[in-house]
Amino acid sequence: xxxxxxxxxxxxxxxxxxxxxxxxxxxxxxxxxxxxxxxxxxxxxxxxxxxxxxxxxxxxxxxxxxxxxxxxxxxxxxxxxxxxxxxxxxxxxxxxxxxxxxxxxxxxxxxxxxxxxxxxxxxxxxxxxxxxxxxxxxxxxxxxxxxxxxxxxxxxxxxxxxxxxxxxxxxxxxxxxxxxxxxxxxxxxxxxxxxxxxxxxxxxxxxx
Amino acid sequence: xxxxxxxxxxxxxxxxxxxxxxxxxxxxxxxxxxxxxxxxxxxxxxxxxxxxxxxxxxxxxxxxxxxxxxxxxxxxxxxxxxxxxxxxxxxxxxxxxxxxxxxxxxxxxxxxxxxxxxxxxxxxxxxxxxxxxxxxxxxxxxxxxxxxxxxxxxxxxxxxxxxxxxxxxxxxxxxxxxxxxxxxxxxxxxxxxxxxxxxxxxxxxxxx
DNA sequence: TTGCAAATGTGAGGATTTCTCATGTTTGTA
DNA sequence: TACAAACATGAGAAATCCTCACATTTGCAA
Numbered sequence: 001x002x003x004x005x006x007x008x009x010x011x012x013x014x015x016x017x018x019x020x021x022x023x024x025x026x027x028x029x030x031x032x033x034x035x036x037x038x039x040x041x042x043x044x045x046x047x048x049x050x051x052x053x054x055x056x057x058x059x060x061x062x063x064x065x066x067x068x069x070x071x072x073x074x075x076x077x078x079x080x081x082x083x084x085x086x087x088x089x090x091x092x093x094x095x096x097x098x099x100x101x102x103x104x105x106x107x108x109x110x111x112x113x114x115x116x117x118x119x120x121x122x123x124x125x126x127x128x129x130x131x132x133x134x135x136x137x138x139x140x141x142x143x144x145x146x147x148x149x150x151x152x153x154x155x156x157x158x159x160x161x162x163x164x165x166x167x168x169x170x171x172x173x174x175x176x177x178x179x180x181x182x183x184x185x186x187x188x189x190x191x192x193x194x195x196x197x198x199x200x201x202x203x204x205x206x207x208x
Numbered sequence: 209x210x211x212x213x214x215x216x217x218x219x220x221x222x223x224x225x226x227x228x229x230x231x232x233x234x235x236x237x238x239x240x241x242x243x244x245x246x247x248x249x250x251x252x253x254x255x256x257x258x259x260x261x262x263x264x265x266x267x268x269x270x271x272x273x274x275x276x277x278x279x280x281x282x283x284x285x286x287x288x289x290x291x292x293x294x295x296x297x298x299x300x301x302x303x304x305x306x307x308x309x310x311x312x313x314x315x316x317x318x319x320x321x322x323x324x325x326x327x328x329x330x331x332x333x334x335x336x337x338x339x340x341x342x343x344x345x346x347x348x349x350x351x352x353x354x355x356x357x358x359x360x361x362x363x364x365x366x367x368x369x370x371x372x373x374x375x376x377x378x379x380x381x382x383x384x385x386x387x388x389x390x391x392x393x394x395x396x397x398x399x400x401x402x403x404x405x406x407x408x409x410x411x412x413x414x415x416x
Numbered sequence: 417t418t419g420c421a422a423a424t425g426t427g428a429g430g431a432t433t434t435c436t437c438a439t440g441t442t443t444g445t446a
Numbered sequence: 447t448a449c450a451a452a453c454a455t456g457a458g459a460a461a462t463c464c465t466c467a468c469a470t471t472t473g474c475a476a
Contacts (some may be wrong), residue, residue: 018442018443018444020442020443045432045433045434046433046434046435047433047434057434057435058435058436058437060435061434061435061436065435066434066435067433067434067435
């Protein structure tokens with residue numbers, strides 16, 4: 001079962017096998033990323049992506065079936081990075097105090113990334129528009145939730161597994177929503193909202 | 209009946225003054241609503257809206273500056289309805305028990321609407337894509353949050369006003385997110401997620 | 417009633433953007 | 447060196463939003 005390669009094979013129309021084309025695809029993604037950070041994914045034009053990457057529009061469509069596929073590929077990259085970060089942050093958690101500290105720290109880290117990374121911001125924001133992106137988003141929350149649930153169970157071995165998994169999923173998904181909200185209001189209020197969310201999430205974790 | 213004209217006048221390029229044109233604008237909105245419930249706002253074509261409403265494409269643009277304006281107008285309508293529902297539900301709250309019961313009931317009501325109303329579903333889903341729609345969404349959460357904060361203060365007079373207002377805002381905004389998440393997974397899981405959100409929100413309310 | 421200005425209505429076509437495909441070029445390898 | 451497979455190209459087809467110059471209808475003052 002090549003379940004892990006599923007997302008990739010769906011996103012790319014053709015896998016670049018030669019070194020030259022691998023580099024070109026990389027340039028396409030970087031160009032797209034730059035354009036998104038400048039004006040958002042809506043303002044990203046396929047022709048401009050091709051031009052910046054130094055390839056023809058035809059080459060772009062050789063690898064990406066449509067515009068959404070580029071954005072989805074970028075989204076999955078960022079998701080993978082974030083997930084690795086979460087996995088690392090929760091790896092050494094041994095007791096409830098450790099979990100609360102580690103998870104609280106992860107929220108701050110994520111918020112920092114949201115504030116700093118215009119591409120991630122934009123992709124998260126556009127995440128609701130496209131059905132496929134929405135699915136990626138939900139799957140990401142689920143995967144991150146599984147990581148949280150694992151640590152959670154470790155520190156509370158007696159708790160109901162199903163309930164913990166579901167709550168972890170909800171907490172992760174609402175975390176993203178809280179960040180989205182935070183970055184769309186004034187900075188000071190956004191900070192306070194994230195702090196409120198953090199308190200709420202940690203209380204929920206401790207309450208099981 | 210004139211209170212709605214406020215939001216309308218911002219979205220409309222020209223206010224229909226004659227009875228005939230008022231009815232035509234109404235038909236345009238109904239046609240748009242029907243098309244959105246069939247295939248989502250993305251699949252809604254301006255030409256099709258005009259055709260269904262029995263008007264020309266030119267008439268459509270006579271009143272709505274762009275496609276987004278139609279969606280925004282519909283969004284504000286639904287928001288106004290929802291807000292009225294929340295205001296009514298929280299009006300008679302006298303103590304914490306009453307608040308918990310009333311707010312819990314409102315969550316269920318909202319969830320029912322989300323499940324039943326494809327148009328509302330779609331508009332909330334698309335809510336992140338368009339900057340203007342996103343602003344409407346945030347303002348709506350803020351207004352709903354103000355209603356919750358008012359009732360909240362009524363039952364806990366001693367609490368910090370600023371903190372309560374901010375938390376109410378967060379709870380309302382995360383409520384919408386929880387609903388969005390719930391309707392994009394299997395029904396049984398969605399129900400459980402909404403129940404979890406409800407418990408989380410009510411615990412937060414009681415914890416101040 | 418009549419005349420006229422303001423309001424309303426129209427749809428062909430301009431502008432933009434995504435995406436295709438027939439054709440040409442490069443690469444790995446036998 | 448020959449050849450198939452992989453890769454690259456860009457003009458233009460297709461889809462869609464929106465405009466605008468012109469036609470029609472309405473309300474009302476004379």
